[in-house]
Amino acid sequence: MNKELVDQVKSAVDIVQVVREYVPSLKRSGAGTRYIGLCPFHTEKTPSFSVHGTHQFYKCFGCGAGGDVFKFVQEMERLTFWESLKYLAERNGIPLPKRSDLADEEAKKRGAVYEMNEIAVKVYQDLLFSPAGQEARAYLKHRGLSQAIAEEFNLGLSERGGQMLVKIFEKQGFTHAEMESSGLIRLRNEGTGHYDVFRGRLMFPIHSETGKVIGFGARALADGDEPKYLNSGDSDVYQKRSVLYNLNRARKPIQDAGFSILVEGYMDVIGVYAAGVRNVVASCGTALTNFQVRSLRRHGGEVVLNFDPDNAGANAAEKSIPILLEEGVRLRVLSLTGGLDPDEYIKANGAGAYTDALRHARGYFHWLADRARTRLDLHTPEGRVAAFQFLLPAIQKMPDKLDRLAVANDVAEYLKMEPGIVLDEFRKAAAEKRGRVTRREENTPDANEVLLLHALLDNSEARAEIVPVLRGLSVVTKFRSARIFEVILQLAEEGETPSYSSVEARLSEPDKALLVSLVFADDTLSQNFTTEQAIACVRQLAFGERDVHLADLRQRIKDAERSGNMEEALQLMEELNALKRS
DSSP: OOHHHHHHHHHHOOHHHHHHHHOTTOEEOTTSSEEEEOOSSSOOSSOOEEEETTTTEEEETTTOOEEOHHHHHHHHHTOOHHHHHHHHHHHTTOOOOSOGGGSOHHHHHHHHHHHHHHHHHHHHHHHHTSGGGHHHHHHHHHTTOOHHHHHHTTOEEOOTTSOHHHHHHHHHTOOHHHHHHTTSEEEOTTSSOEEESOOSEEEEEEEOTTSOEEEEEEEEOSTTOSSSEEEOOOOSSOOGGGOEETHHHHHHHHHHHSEEEEESSHHHHHHHHHTTOOOEEEESSSOOOHHHHHHHHHHOSEEEEOOOSSHHHHHHHHHHHHHHHHTTOEEEEOOOGGGOOHHHHHHHHOHHHHHHHHHTOEEHHHHHHHHHHHHSOTTSHHHHHHHHHHHHHHHHTOOOHHHHHHHHHHHHHHHTOOHHHHHHHHHHHHHHHHHHOOOOOOOOOOHHHHHHHHHHHHOHHHHHHHHHHHHTOGGGGGSTTHHHHHHHHHHHHTTOOOOHHHHHTTSOHHHHHHHHHHHTTOTTHHHHOOHHHHHHHHHHHHHHHHHHHHHHHHHHHHHHHHTTOHHHHHHHHHHHHHHHHO
């Protein structure tokens, strides 16, 4: 990898701005360049995720995730290092070398998949808006979708013959191994050739959060084609458990609205979006996962669940509620009248009726309680106990104690049960949660170490003044961060400007963690400290070391005199006087 290119991209990119696209909760902490927010890598209610603007790195003190801007993009977008470098370079107008050998083999393989996906989108779109797509266009019109919306969502049509993409990819020079890895092409069972996986279906491209085409959903158009929906399998670029359909378009509207709308299918998303409600997403043909909920929660802390009203939709909603609660979102459930799906409801009643229904969506507890009422006889003690057992698992998933207690009171009132019995069950759940929490040992860094570290990393003038003095002080070897200072001094003496990344690269894991704690110990230092303060700190350490040395000499003189060794006492006295004069 070209180090100059890596350094150029890293110096041009502000990690705070990059992280903020994924963590809208990121806010400045104090007067310095430290920012804190809710961690995108694990669920938390109290922010423990920090970004340092000066040293351009992030660290979560809850789950331990940390690294530079490349690592952050790698983790969030599931990219290789090369892909994250390319992504950041292109976004910041930095030209990249044309030599493909700069990319590693994994990046090349993934790059081929991305390229084939883009080709497939164009092929499918062209076919949809050709004479061969008349039937598919009639279906879209029947569903109330305009050509403009179809184009915005890159909808397309796959050719029924099953050879269109195979021929195009072969002509473009893709290998059969690359074609198979895309998930668009498959080898026949008898091994006699390849064929297109999607044939004669309405195609829904699935995008990553940043807009890359990573997979496809496909709806059958002809009677007898099963299954009704066929989706891309997991590939080098697509893991369906982590992806939400339309999040690439919806994330900004979610941030603006403060909540997201979670529906079941692609057509539901498009129908709601076309009605002007843009903060809508769906899972990609899978049951809802924690990974998907965390993606939503990063952009808005509330979710309105609007699944289809049939039994399958209600059962899916019931299974999704504990996952949503477990991830700490505020949850409401929207049940539309008339037994209609979201896009059907909008078509029948208009966008205004849907937005009004959204405003009046009820809390999830009331929806679950209604489900219990339809299944159980709440007039009998046995029915009320069964209802309690039905409601309890979802409510136990709530991470906040006060929220659980508030719902517990609702449960007691709804089921006409003794509040004490309900509260006892919730206390047991809370005790189990407390038992799983581990406390982190906290150590207060030494103020001198913090000040000197910032001076050495941030200020060339201070570094030039204090490096020669520090090298001669034995007190530095007694620092808790002695290894960190040793690396900084080595780098300075080798003629390299010490930086956070260059120092971290030479440290062991425990010292890396210590470096993070020192950098974040006082986020105002990097802005407000002066060279004079750093020099004064070094002088104070030097005087302290001199005083220790004087006291040691005096004690050794006394010991020599007591033992009658006058020659040694005189030599030590001369050393003492010389030190006093210095």
